[in-house]
Amino acid sequence: MTKSYGYAGKILDIDLTTGKIGTVVHDDNYRRRYLSGAGFNARVLYDEIPVGADPLGPENILAFNVGVLVGTNIPTASRSEVSAKSPATGLFGTANSGNFWGSELKFAGYDGIIIRGRASRPVTIFIHNDAVKIISAAHLWGKDAWNTIVTLRRELGDPEIQVAAIGPAGENLVRFASIENGPYDAWARTGLGAVMGSKNLKAIAVRGTGSIAVARIKEFRETVTATRRAIYSSPFYGPFERFGTMLVTLPYQEFGILPGRNFQTGVIDGWVETRSRKLVPRYSNRGVACIACPIACAHWVVVKEGPYSGLKMKDMEVTPVIGFGAGCDIDNLPAIAKITEICQRLGLDMVSAAAAVAMAMELYQKGELSESDLGYPLPWGDENATFRLLEDIAHRRGAGDALAEGTPRAAARMTGSDKKAIHVKGLECFLMDPRGRWSTWTLGYITNIRGGDHLRTRNPVENLRYNENSVPYRTEKFAFPEAMYRNLDMPEQLKQEIFDPETKDTDIPKMSKWSEDLISLYNATGMCIRPPVLHTVGPTLIAGLYSSLTGIDITPEETIQAGERAWNLQKLFNIKHGEKPEDSDYPARFYEEPVGAGPAAGRKLDRVKVKETLAEYYRARGWDPQTGHPTREKLAELGLDDQNSNFSQ
Numbered sequence: 001m002t003k004s005y006g007y008a009g010k011i012l013d014i015d016l017t018t019g020k021i022g023t024v025v026h027d028d029n030y031r032r033r034y035l036s037g038a039g040f041n042a043r044v045l046y047d048e049i050p051v052g053a054d055p056l057g058p059e060n061i062l063a064f065n066v067g068v069l070v071g072t073n074i075p076t077a078s079r080s081e082v083s084a085k086s087p088a089t090g091l092f093g094t095a096n097s098g099n100f101w102g103s104e105l106k107f108a109g110y111d112g113i114i115i116r117g118r119a120s121r122p123v124t125i126f127i128h129n130d131a132v133k134i135i136s137a138a139h140l141w142g143k144d145a146w147n148t149i150v151t152l153r154r155e156l157g158d159p160e161i162q163v164a165a166i167g168p169a170g171e172n173l174v175r176f177a178s179i180e181n182g183p184y185d186a187w188a189r190t191g192l193g194a195v196m197g198s199k200n201l202k203a204i205a206v207r208g209t210g211s212i213a214v215a216r217i218k219e220f221r222e223t224v225t226a227t228r229r230a231i232y233s234s235p236f237y238g239p240f241e242r243f244g245t246m247l248v249t250l251p252y253q254e255f256g257i258l259p260g261r262n263f264q265t266g267v268i269d270g271w272v273e274t275r276s277r278k279l280v281p282r283y284s285n286r287g288v289a290c291i292a293c294p295i296a297c298a299h300w301v302v303v304k305e306g307p308y309s310g311l312k313m314k315d316m317e318v319t320p321v322i323g324f325g326a327g328c329d330i331d332n333l334p335a336i337a338k339i340t341e342i343c344q345r346l347g348l349d350m351v352s353a354a355a356a357v358a359m360a361m362e363l364y365q366k367g368e369l370s371e372s373d374l375g376y377p378l379p380w381g382d383e384n385a386t387f388r389l390l391e392d393i394a395h396r397r398g399a400g401d402a403l404a405e406g407t408p409r410a411a412a413r414m415t416g417s418d419k420k421a422i423h424v425k426g427l428e429c430f431l432m433d434p435r436g437r438w439s440t441w442t443l444g445y446i447t448n449i450r451g452g453d454h455l456r457t458r459n460p461v462e463n464l465r466y467n468e469n470s471v472p473y474r475t476e477k478f479a480f481p482e483a484m485y486r487n488l489d490m491p492e493q494l495k496q497e498i499f500d501p502e503t504k505d506t507d508i509p510k511m512s513k514w515s516e517d518l519i520s521l522y523n524a525t526g527m528c529i530r531p532p533v534l535h536t537v538g539p540t541l542i543a544g545l546y547s548s549l550t551g552i553d554i555t556p557e558e559t560i561q562a563g564e565r566a567w568n569l570q571k572l573f574n575i576k577h578g579e580k581p582e583d584s585d586y587p588a589r590f591y592e593e594p595v596g597a598g599p600a601a602g603r604k605l606d607r608v609k610v611k612e613t614l615a616e617y618y619r620a621r622g623w624d625p626q627t628g629h630p631t632r633e634k635l636a637e638l639g640l641d642d643q644n645s646n647f648s649q
Contacts (some may be wrong), residue, residue, distance in 0.1 A: 003213065005214060005551045006068050006212065006546070006550035006551075007036070007068055007550065009021040009025065011023060011025075011113065011114060012110050012127070012132060012492045014114065014116065016115065016118055016119040016201065019134055021051055021132050021134070024114065026040075027415065031550070033565065034566065035521075035559075036068035036111060037079070037081040037096075037524045038096075039469030039524035040524075040567045041063040041082075042570050042573065044114060045083055045092065046569055051577060055085040055090060055194075055195060057118075058116075058199070060117040060198070060253070061084060062083050062195050062199065063083050063112065063115070064105070064112050064114075064164075065080065065081050065083075065111060065526045066102040066103070066105055067526015068526060069525045069545060070102045070526040070527045071102075071106040072212055072214070072224075074294060075224070075227055075294050076231070076295065077527055077528075078098035078100070078290040078526065078528065079098050079523070080096070080362075081524075082094065086192075086427075087198075088190055088352070088427055089425050089427050089450070090426070090577060091450070091579055092189030092577075094190060094450055095190075097187045098185060099182050101182065102526065104162040106212060107211065108129050108209075109129060109130065109209065109210055113125070116308060117199070118200060118355075119134070119199060120214065122136070122200050122202050125203070125205070126156065127208075128207045128208075137203065140202045142345060142352055144167045145346070146180075148163070148528065149180075149183055155432050160207060161205050163203055164181055164187075164203060164206075165204075166201075166347055167180065167346045169346045170196050170197035171202075173404075174393060175194055175404065175409075176352035176353065176356075177191055177197065177226075177348060178191075178348060179347070179551075180347055184313060188349040188350065189349055189352075190404075190427065193347045193349075211463070215548065215549060216547075219547075223545050223548055226541065226544075230536035230537060230541065231532045232532075234536045237532040240295060240532055243298060244297035244316070246321065248318055249276040249278055249321060249322070251464040252326075253267055253276065256598025257432045257436035257595075258322065258326040259358075260329065260596075260597075261338075261361070262327060262358040262359055262361065263433055264602070265595070265597040266436050266597060266598040267597050268325075271326070272588075275331065276331070283301045283334075284302070284316060286299075287299060298314050298316075298317060299317075300312070301316055301333075304335060306334055307434060308338050311338060313340070320337075320340045322431060323354030323358075324386065327352060328380065328381065328386060328502070330382075330383050331381055338387070339387070342387060342390050342391070343390065346391070347394070352406065352427070354430075355423070356407055356428075357386055358394060359407050360374075361379070362420055369414060374389070374399050376388060381596075406421075406423070408426055417479060419588050419589065421587070422589060423452050424445055424451050424587070425452065426452035427453060429587070430452070432454070433600065434590060435594070435595045435600060436595050436598070436599070438467075438472070438473060439467055439508070440457060440462065440476060440508050440511045440515060441454060442455060443512050443614075444457025444458070444516070446614065447584065449567060449570040450570075456520070456523075458529070459511050460505060461478060461484055461535065470505050473606070473609040474507065475505040475506060475508060476508055477505045480504070484535075489537070489539060491557075497623070498510045509619070509620045512617050513620040513621050518534070518560065520566045520567045524563060525542060525546065539556035539560040540556045543558070565639070565640065575629060581626070584614065586605060591607050614628075621634070
């Protein structure tokens with residue numbers, strides 16, 4: 001076999017029904033077209049999951065794939081993508097995570113794992129270099145994810161083993177169950193933990209002692225150095241290293257765009273004093289990094305007083321702080337840290353879990369969910385009730401059984417309407433309220449391949465100070481020096497189309513397309529999307545890294561097109577599995593109910609303007625502006641012509 005540079009060289013293919021373990025090897029042409037990560041997963045899922053497949057049935061495929069840049073010293077290259085048909089949406093389900101699991105899999109000699117079928121009893125997959133075994137997990141079934149990790153490391157005799165595991169939520173097929181990546185990280189969104197649970201797969205434990213070969217070492221070192229310098233040079237680097245994602249907690253309160261009390265209010269009383277970035281030094285004095293990361297954006301939290309005294313963990317990430325702190329109005333960071341621990345042990349996606357609790361609290365507030373339904377009161381901000389409800393959801397007890405189905409199904413079951421469920425395509429929304437701040441980022445809620453989510457679209461030159469919409473819904477403007485735009489790694493012609501040459505107003509639909517393709521490229525190579533990277537690392541640097549690492553020469557244009565190809569293939573999967581044009585829309589609340597308080601009070605979205613902007617986004621993508629389906633011309637451009645007959649206009 002020809003030596004493989006950059007790539008480990010093969011992908012495990014495991015059928016849990018039969019116990020058969022094989023491998024798949026791709027040629028250089030396939031690698032150039034799909035790169036790795038999200039690109040590889042999109043191709044295999046589109047080709048092999050049949051229409052009508054039950055996301056919780058044996059026909060679903062669970063694909064893990066590690067970014068090709070992972071396992072090297074490329075800064076922030078730690079990410080792996082896990083994908084399947086989503087139990088939450090019925091569409092393309094996918095999640096991304098860093099930490100150490102992905103690099104360990106590559107060190108063991110594999111770029112990914114394709115998992116098929118369903119085991120007859122609970123099992124763990126154990127990978128130790130060339131030795132791959134399917135072993136019993138009967139004694140692990142019922143354990144939380146943290147205890148599972150500890151037990152496997154002890155039983156398998158190696159504390160360095162990296163473990164992907166589900167908790168009780170995955171075992172009980174909660175539609176927003178996560179796959180935990182070690183004790184503090186996760187492939188969280190779209191319910192992939194439930195897919196793993198449906199396959200009776202408790203964990204994947206990995207230990208590798210190999211290394212990654214580099215094709216052109218001198219050139220590779222030079223490009224890695226240039227990438228590191230670029231990241232350090234970003235004006236976002238210092239603030240992000242200090243505060244991480246907690247940076248947004250002050251401006252979102254100031255703008256009035258917090259998802260307060262299930263998106264009923266944009267501001268929260270006492271927010272700055274109890275839940276903002278100002279409290280970071282009180283609870284943390286050091287950062288935590290994934291492998292190869294120079295940013296260390298996470299915080300090691302130590303609670304020294306109060307009812308949660310002694311709690312130590314990686315925390316104060318924006319997801320639980322805004323999700324539970326604003327969405328459920330839980331007013332202290334130690335309690336939110338405890339909620340983070342509970343979700344990670346149970347294996348719950350914290351975005352969807354927070355949305356489920358917030359919706360339940362609103363139903364309780366308005367008398368549509370009673371204490372007798374729950375077994376306890378559920379007022380806003382009640383942390384102990386939140387702990388109980390999360391346990392009930394994970395174990396499908398009482399009202400938790402309905403909420404385990406996700407907010408749209410639960411709301412319809414509980415009230416006959418899903419209007420209080422804040423979701424897009426069945427996936428709960430998060431982070432900021434588009435009624436109060438319209439941007440590339442918030443348009444991404446409805447263009448996102450995986451549903452109502454904030455992590456696959458973002459303007460690389462967005463700031464957190466203010467946002468002007470000179471042309472409502474169509475443009476955004478931020479205050480940056482000219483050099484920010486001049487140095488952005490983007491083709492010059494496209495830069496002229498996206499940024500007004502004089503005002504630097506950003507064309508939102510065109511920027512949405514670019515940023516989705518760029519983040520798709522990151523998710524296909526293993527890079528992180530944090531702002532210091534998003535602002536500085538583009539197709540030119542990635543092409544240099546990929547070419548020198550693998551020896552497969554690729555141009556910047558080919559790299560960004562690979563990101564676009566993966567995005568389009570995921571869209572084709574969605575259409576194939578039932579997505580309708582009308583699904584790409586905001587919840588009714590955003591159109592019908594104005595923001596309740598704060599600087600954005602009284603604002604709501606304009607349906608006509610949203611629809612017009614979405615059509616412009618489709619045009620920017622080369623998709624039909626009415627249906628949002630990729631056109632024949634676009635598919636031909638991307639080399640996806642074999643999909644023409646089914647999905648183009």
